[in-house]
Amino acid sequence: MLFCLIFILPWITMSRMSLSADPENAKKQEITALYLYNFLLFVDWPKNAASDTIKLATYGAPRVYEALKPMAGKMIKGKKLVVFSLAGPEGLDDCCQVLFVGDTEPQILKELLKEVNGKPVLTISDKAGFVRLGGMVSFEDPGGLRKAEKKRKRFIINLSAVRKSRLKIRSRLLRMSDIVYDTEPVNLEMP
Amino acid sequence: MIRFFLTFCILLSGLIAPVDALSQAQKDTLVVCLGKARPKSLDPAVSNTRQVLTLYHNWGDTLLYRDPVTGKIVPGLAKSYRILDNGDMELTLRKGVRFHNGEPFNGAAVKFSLGLLKNSDSRVSRYLADIKDVMVLDDHHVRIEVIKPIPTLSQLLANVLFIYPPGYYQEVGKKGFGRHPVGTGPYRLVSNRGFTEMNFERNLRYFGGPKGIAKIPKLKIRIIKETIPQMEALISGEVDLMRSGCVNPEQVLFLKQADQVKVLSTDILRVYFLVMDARGRSGATPFKDKKVRQAVNHAINRDKIIRDAFNGFAVLSDSVVSPLHFGYENHVTRYPYDPARARKLLAEAGYPTGFDTDYYAINNESAAESILGDLKAVGIRAKPQWMMGKWDQFYQKFLKGEIPLAFMTWGSYSIFDASALLNHFFMADADACYGTTPEINRLLEQANGILGAEERGKLLSRAQKRISEEALWVPICFVEVICAMHNDLHFQPAMDEIDRYFLASWP
Numbered sequence: 001m002l003f004c005l006i007f008i009l010p011w012i013t014m015s016r017m018s019l020s021a022d023p024e025n026a027k028k029q030e031i032t033a034l035y036l037y038n039f040l041l042f043v044d045w046p047k048n049a050a051s052d053t054i055k056l057a058t059y060g061a062p063r064v065y066e067a068l069k070p071m072a073g074k075m076i077k078g079k080k081l082v083v084f085s086l087a088g089p090e091g092l093d094d095c096c097q098v099l100f101v102g103d104t105e106p107q108i109l110k111e112l113l114k115e116v117n118g119k120p121v122l123t124i125s126d127k128a129g130f131v132r133l134g135g136m137v138s139f140e141d142p143g144g145l146r147k148a149e150k151k152r153k154r155f156i157i158n159l160s161a162v163r164k165s166r167l168k169i170r171s172r173l174l175r176m177s178d179i180v181y182d183t184e185p186v187n188l189e190m191p
Numbered sequence: 192m193i194r195f196f197l198t199f200c201i202l203l204s205g206l207i208a209p210v211d212a213l214s215q216a217q218k219d220t221l222v223v224c225l226g227k228a229r230p231k232s233l234d235p236a237v238s239n240t241r242q243v244l245t246l247y248h249n250w251g252d253t254l255l256y257r258d259p260v261t262g263k264i265v266p267g268l269a270k271s272y273r274i275l276d277n278g279d280m281e282l283t284l285r286k287g288v289r290f291h292n293g294e295p296f297n298g299a300a301v302k303f304s305l306g307l308l309k310n311s312d313s314r315v316s317r318y319l320a321d322i323k324d325v326m327v328l329d330d331h332h333v334r335i336e337v338i339k340p341i342p343t344l345s346q347l348l349a350n351v352l353f354i355y356p357p358g359y360y361q362e363v364g365k366k367g368f369g370r371h372p373v374g375t376g377p378y379r380l381v382s383n384r385g386f387t388e389m390n391f392e393r394n395l396r397y398f399g400g401p402k403g404i405a406k407i408p409k410l411k412i413r414i415i416k417e418t419i420p421q422m423e424a425l426i427s428g429e430v431d432l433m434r435s436g437c438v439n440p441e442q443v444l445f446l447k448q449a450d451q452v453k454v455l456s457t458d459i460l461r462v463y464f465l466v467m468d469a470r471g472r473s474g475a476t477p478f479k480d481k482k483v484r485q486a487v488n489h490a491i492n493r494d495k496i497i498r499d500a501f502n503g504f505a506v507l508s509d510s511v512v513s514p515l516h517f518g519y520e521n522h523v524t525r526y527p528y529d530p531a532r533a534r535k536l537l538a539e540a541g542y543p544t545g546f547d548t549d550y551y552a553i554n555n556e557s558a559a560e561s562i563l564g565d566l567k568a569v570g571i572r573a574k575p576q577w578m579m580g581k582w583d584q585f586y587q588k589f590l591k592g593e594i595p596l597a598f599m600t601w602g603s604y605s606i607f608d609a610s611a612l613l614n615h616f617f618m619a620d621a622d623a624c625y626g627t628t629p630e631i632n633r634l635l636e637q638a639n640g641i642l643g644a645e646e647r648g649k650l651l652s653r654a655q656k657r658i659s660e661e662a663l664w665v666p667i668c669f670v671e672v673i674c675a676m677h678n679d680l681h682f683q684p685a686m687d688e689i690d691r692y693f694l695a696s697w698p
Contacts, residue, residue, distance in 0.1 A: 027426055027427055027428070027451070030448075030449045030450065031423055031427065033445070033448070034419065034422050034423060034426060034445060037445040038418070038422075038442075038445075041441055041557070070448045071444070071448055074444055077499045078495075078498060078499055170560070172556055175417070176418075176419060176420075
C-alpha cells in the first residue's frame with residue numbers, strides 16, 4: 001500500500017500531466033509555425049534573389065523546425081518550400097531566404113544577424129527585443145495561448161532592416177503589426 | 192486494499208490532469224468565427240453580407256427550405272404548397288409556430304414580411320420584384336400572387352423571403368430589429384455585444400420543421416478582424432469553427448498540418464469577377480470602349496490567381512456564372528492571358544501609354560494584388576481602394592454607380608439559377624448594372640417570364656454569350672467554399688454556402 005502511495009501515484013500523475021501537456025505544446029508550435037507561414041505569404045523578395053524555392057532555416061528552435069518539417073516540399077505561391085535546421089552561423093552564407101532564430105546566446109545572435117546583414121534574408125524570432133538588435137520581425141511569446149483579445153501577442157516589424165535587405169512587406173502584414181520601428185538597431189545586447 | 196488505492200490513484204490523476212482539448216470540445220457551446228467585419232445589422236433586408244444571411248437561417252426561417260444534403264426545396268414554415276396555373280403559389284402554413292418572443296406566426300406575418308422586403312431600401316427588393324402581393328386566405332393559408340410566372344419562385348421563398356414578426360418589428364423599428372432580431376429558428380439571440388460577439392441559445396420551442404432542434408445548446412458568434420488572429424484562435428481552441436467562406440484559401444496549406452484542425456470544402460455558386468464601368472456611371476471612363484475591356488480581359492493572368500491566391504480551390508471561368516447555376520453556358524468568347532495583345536488593344540483604343548483609374552476590391556487581397564500587378568504590366572495604373580471585408584460600405588457605393596473598376600464576388604443568394612446573377616448585374620434598370628446592351632436586356636426579360644426549362648436555358652445561354660462578346664466583365668473563377676474546424680466537430684459545409692450551425696454536433 002505504501003509502495004502505491006510513494007511510487008505509483010506520482011508516476012501515474014506525472015505521466016498523465018506530461019501526456020496532456022503535449023497537445024498544449026503542439027499548439028504552441030503550430031501557432032509559431034502559423035506566424036512564420038504567414039510571413040512567407042506577405043513578403044516579396046527582390047527579383048535577383050528569387051528562385052523557384054523558398055528556403056527557410058531555423059536556428060536554436062528544434063521544436064519549431066519539427067512543426068515546420070511537414071510543410072517542406074509544399075508549394076507556396078508557386079515556390080517549393082525547403083525547411084532545414086542550421087547548426088551554426090557559419091553555414092548561413094546565401095543558403096536561405098528566411099531565418100528563424102530561437103534560443104541562442106547574444107554573441108551568436110549578433111553573428112547570425114551580421115551574416116545576413118544587407119542580404120535579402122527575412123529574419124524572424126519569437127524573442128523579445130529581437131528587432132531592436134537588427135532583426136526584422138518578432139512576435140513575442142507567440143506560442144502562449146491567449147485567452148482574450150487584450151492579451152494578444154505583440155507583433156513587431158523593423159522596417160529599416162527590411163528595406164536595407166530590399167525585401168518588401170505587404171501592407172496587410174504591416175496593418176496587423178502592433179509596432180513598426182523605422183530606426184537602426186539601438187544596441188547589440190539581448191535585453 | 193491495494194486495488195482500492197490503485198483505483199484511487201488513477202481517479203486522482205485524472206482529476207488533477209489539465210483539461211484536454213477533447214473535454215473542452217465537449218462543452219455546450221459552439222464558438223464560430225463569422226468573419227473580419229462587424230455586421231452593421233443582423234437584418235438581411237438591411238445587410239446582404241453572407242455572414243448576415245448565414246446567421247438568419249440559424250435564428251430565422253423561411254416558408255420553404257433547401258435540404259442541405261439533397262439540395263431539394265422542401266416545406267419549411269409552410270406545411271405544403273402548390274403552384275397555380277397563372278404562376279401564383281398557394282401555401283398552407285404550419286399551425287402553432289411562434290416567434291422567439293411568443294408572437295404567433297401566421298398569414299399576416301407573411302404579408303407583413305413581403306411588404307417590408309419589397310420596400311425600395313431593402314437589399315432584396317429586386318429579387319422579389321415580380322411578386323405582386325400576399326393574399327391572406329386565413330390565418331394558415333396564403334396565396335403568393337405574382338406579376339408573371341417566376342421560374343425561381345420556390346427558391347426565392349426558401350432563400351430570400353425572410354419572415355418577420357410584425358408586432359415586434361413595429362415595436363422596436365428597423366434599427367432595433369437589426370440589433371436584436373427575433374425569428375422562429377432553432378437558435379434565439381440572447382445578447383449582442385456591439386456585433387463583435389453574439390450569443391445564441393437553443394430554441395427549445397422550435398416547431399417540428401425540417402431543421403430540427405439545435406444539437407449544441409449554445410452558439411457564440413465572434414468577429415476577429417485579421418487573418419492570423421483568426422487562425423490562431425482556431426488552433427488554440429478559442430474558436431471551434433470558421434464560417435464557410437471565412438477561411439482564406441492561402442491558409443489551407445498550413446491548416447491541413449495543424450493537429451486539431453480539419454479542413455473541408457465543397458463546390459458552391461460563388462463566382463469572382465472584375466466589373467468594369469462600361470456605362471460610364473462613375474464618370475468619364477476608358478471602360479466604355481470595348482477594346483479597353485477586351486484589353487483588360489487579356490491582361491489578367493487568371494491561372495496564376497487560381498494557383499496562388501485561391502490555392503487551387505477555384506476553377507477558371509469564362510462565363511460570368513458558375514456550372515451550378517441553371518442555364519450555365521461555357522461556350523463563350525475566351526480571352527486568353529496575352530499582355531502583348533492587351534497593350535496593342537489599348538493603343539488601338541487611344542491609350543498607348545495606358546491610363547489611371549481607381550480600383551476597388553473587397554475580398555481575397557492576394558488575388559486583388561495580383562490583378563493590380565497584371566494591370567500595371569499593360570500600362571493601366573490602377574489606384575487601389577481596398578475595402579476588404581467592408582461589403583456593406585462597398586456595396587452602397589457600387590449601387591450608387593461610383594465604382595469604375597472592382598474585383599468582387601457574388602453568391603447569387605444561394606439561388607441555383609443564372610438569372611439570380613444576370614438579372615442583378617445585366618438588366619438595364621438594375622442599380623448594380625455597370626454594362627449591358629438592349630439585346631442582353633431583352634434576352635433576360637424573356638427568360639424571366641418563361642417556365643419551360645429548355646427555352647429559358649437557351650435565352651440565358653445567349654445572354655452569357657453576348658456578355659462575353661461585349662467583354663463587360665472579366666470572369667475570374669468559380670470557387671469551392673472552405674470550412675475549417677476542430678477535428679472532433681461534426682459539421683459539413685453546404686453547397687448553398689449557408690452554414691447550419693444547428694446541425695453541428697460534438698461526438
